[in-house]
Each structure stands twice: as C-alpha cells, then as structure tokens.
Amino acid sequence: xxxxxxxxxxxxxxxxxxxxxxxxxxxxxxxxxxxxxxxxxxxxxxxxx
Ligand SMILES: [Zn+2]
Numbered sequence: 047x048x049x050x051x052x053x054x055x056x057x058x059x060x061x062x063x064x065x066x067x068x069x070x071x072x073x074x075x076x077x078x079x080x081x082x083x084x085x086x087x088x089x090x091x092x093x094x095x
Contacts, residue, residue: 053091055082063091 053063053076062082075093082089 051076051093052095053078053080054094055085056090056092058082058084058089060084061094067093 047069048066049069050064050066052061053065054061056077060082062084063080067076077093078091079088080091081087082091
C-alpha cells in the first residue's frame, strides 16, 4: 500500500516533487536531498501534505 506525498524544498518552500512512499517502511516524514530548480542547487526536501 503506497501513499502519495509531495516533497517541498526546505529553503524556498516550493513543492518540486510528487512521489509515493510505503507507510510501513517510512511512517514518519521523509527528508531527501534533491535538486531544486528554484534554488538551482541540491537542497533538503521534506514531505508535506
Ligand atoms: Zn528551493
């Protein structure tokens, strides 16, 4: 069972990525380092609702 989540840049707060996650393996909010086209660099992206 996978849940749709949105990943937002922690620096500019833009929601750059839509993805899915398995709530059994990641019950808490995910944080992933991804490229942000607005910051034009890699930043931490946090799961938002
Ligand atoms: Zn950003």
